[in-house]
Amino acid sequence: MKTNPGQLSQLLKKSLSPVYLISGDEPLLVQECCDQVRQAAKEAGFHDRLTFHADHQLDWNAVADEFSAMSLFAEKRRIEIHLPTGKLGDGRAVLERVLQSPPEDIILLLISARLDAAETRRKWYKELQGKGVHVPVWPVDADKFHGWLQQRASSRGLSLTRGALAIMSERLEGNLLAASQELDRLALLANGTTIDEETVEQAVQDSSRFSGFELVTELISGRAPHACKVISVLQQEGENPLGLLAVLSRDLNLLLELKSSGGQAENPASFLKKRGVFQPQRVRAMEQAARQLNRAQLHDAIALCSKVDRATKGFDPLSPWHYLRDMSALLAARA
Structure with missing residues (x-):
């Protein structure tokens, strides 16, 4: 199935799927979705983690061996595979076999760049949609960035004046990671007080980023x-x-x-x-x-x-x- 980042938390509370695919080009949001899956898996007893990076040197046979091997003392494991290009390449056949009958003692987390249309038509992806969860992560739209920033500040207990929020929106638009880091810094400076325009002018650099x-x-x-x-x-x-x-x-x-x-x-x-x-x-x-x-x-x-x-x-x-x-x-x- 496919879901959005906002629904992932509720989905994880209901039950765990054997495989999760988190894909997108916004590093902060991808990382946060992955952290939610990791935390839910840990709470369910999947403590051991094995990580692979799908570069030209990855031996997919070694990945296949991990899925077919019996876990020592029936330990539950998390296997994470990073797909920096959004393509599986030689790993497609391995994933197809794994997804046909996913092991009960393994949760697979695929962390990928944005998938292209061709990859979503392949057999492995169709198997994944039937057995697991795909969370596509899209960048925050320009017209929604102001609201995202305000919600993010509130979640940190930060209170900003309207002018302060406007300055931050202008200087940080398109760069969610920088926005998150600046809010963390302001939380240390605020000490329970409302952040005004002067504080933002002095503390926040222009880190807007666009593609x-x-x-x-x-x-x-x-x-x-x-x-x-x-x-x-x-x-x-x-x-x-x-x-x-x-x-x-x-x-x-x-x-x-x-x-x-x-x-x-x-x-x-x-x-x-x-x-x-x-x-x-x-x-x-x-x-x-x-x-x-x-x-x-x-x-x-x-x-x-x-x-x-x-x-x-x-x-x-x-x-x-x-x-x-x-x-x-x-x-x-x-x-």
């Missing part, structure tokens, strides 16, 4: 001011625009396809899913853009992609980020 995927979502969503902030951060970090350009061009062409179908061919969400757009935030942004942008805007945006490409390769006197800012203004104009 090219986030910029694409902001552009498609028409949030020009925030898109320009993301552009500035990526430009300062030396990001190569070509990395996001392929995704942006693809999304713009998908929007043209949606406009051409007139919404008659199939449900937009199904259309996008078939073409590899799965993240809920991006699906919502694409559906809204298809309704509110016209074909002329989309054609102009695709033309700007060509200019970004030329500028990145040194064939244009202007910066590629200049054209991306132009695109943010273009896509912000909605019907």
Whole structure:
């Protein structure tokens, strides 16, 4: 079965599954979900832990041997396998055999980067959904980060003024690990008092972090001011625009396809899913853009992609980020 991080705690209280898959590109949230599984397993008597890393040097036969070996004195064990690329490779056959008949004295925890669509169609994943639990972890949406930060502060017993929370949201957006660490530091400084803007100004550094995927979502969503902030951060970090350009061009062409179908061919969400757009935030942004942008805007945006490409390769006197800012203004104009 598949569940979200917020439901994992209740699920673990009901019963333990033989296998858990925690996947995603947000290290803090992935780690916290893994810690919940580990704690529940320990409380159920699964104290021994064996860890494998699925790199090129991993011998999957050794992993298979651990599952087939009888535990000494019937000790319960946790076996953790880290999948940094989100792919099993040579381990697929091993996992398929294990998942067909999971050992009762072992809990398997798979810790993975975000899975691609191809991996979720493989036999091992289908077996896992039938026997275990998959917890996909998505980054916190930009428009939900403020609320996430406020909830996180409350869970630590921290009280922040509205202005203090606004400053923290601006400086830490997109970097959950830094946000968690800053809240821990503020908890030490607060000593039961309310944190105000002055304290945050002095104590919290600007650690906002964004990816090219986030910029694409902001552009498609028409949030020009925030898109320009993301552009500035990526430009300062030396990001190569070509990395996001392929995704942006693809999304713009998908929007043209949606406009051409007139919404008659199939449900937009199904259309996008078939073409590899799965993240809920991006699906919502694409559906809204298809309704509110016209074909002329989309054609102009695709033309700007060509200019970004030329500028990145040194064939244009202007910066590629200049054209991306132009695109943010273009896509912000909605019907």
